[in-house]
Amino acid sequence: MSDVHVYYTSDSLFRGPFGIDIKNPEHFSVENSQLSADSSGETGLLTSVTSKEDNVKHQIQLSFVMYGVKMAKDKSRAYLVLTDGEVQSVAIFKPFIRVLRGPLMSEFKVMLSNVEHVVRLQNSPGTDGSSVEIHNIVDIKSQQNKELAMKVDTDVSNQDREFFTDLNGFQVHRHCTLDKLPLQANYYHAYNGIPGR
Structure with missing residues (x-):
């Protein structure tokens, strides 16, 4: 119930x-x-x-x-x-x-x-x-x-600033946040169910 x-x-x-x-x-x-x-x-x-x-x-x-x-x-x-x-x-x-x-x-x-x-x-x-x-x-x-x-x-506590994202149940992708990169390079996007970076 x-x-x-x-x-x-x-x-x-x-x-x-x-x-x-x-x-x-x-x-x-x-x-x-x-x-x-x-x-x-x-x-x-x-x-x-x-x-x-x-x-x-x-x-x-x-x-x-x-x-x-x-x-x-x-x-x-x-x-x-x-x-x-x-x-x-x-x-x-x-x-x-x-x-x-x-x-x-x-x-x-x-x-x-x-x-x-x-x-x-x-x-x-x-x-x-x-x-x-x-x-x-x-x-x-x-x-x-x-x-x-x-x-x-x-x-x-995430010293390496890593995060992992699920690619539609198929794979898990590793990402790192890096200060030397511009803002858009540190974002993870999902558009119409299709992940990208």
Whole structure:
């Protein structure tokens, strides 16, 4: 049996056979047998992940940022970020949040102005149950000459500044953040499900 919680919305939006709990929490979490993922009730974004095996908790701060694009001969396009200045934080305050907890998976979906943000934990004893999946569906049609990015800050000690990305379940690619490279070379893009660098 699954349960659904909806935050920051009117109960008049929902009718039918499903029991839906409507609250305005300070924080909430989803979990499986291996992990617990905690989030801010105010923004809906991930704040920490705890491994149940060793009870190690990692602090995480997710945010969305927006860049303006350079209006020059070379322009931003798929796989290429050419910014016109400093990053701007995207303000988030009490978005619509749906939390689903069930026997196969648990997830929360956050509806932001330009992003449908989903964090999912598979209820599986295998390796797929030991990771946090994050999916973003981005719509910036209402924006002119803007780039949107998800920023991840953690307390994980990463001396070599390495990160790994999944290539559509086929391969895992290793990337390094390097100060000598321009901004666009340190970004990882996914366009129509096709990852690139």
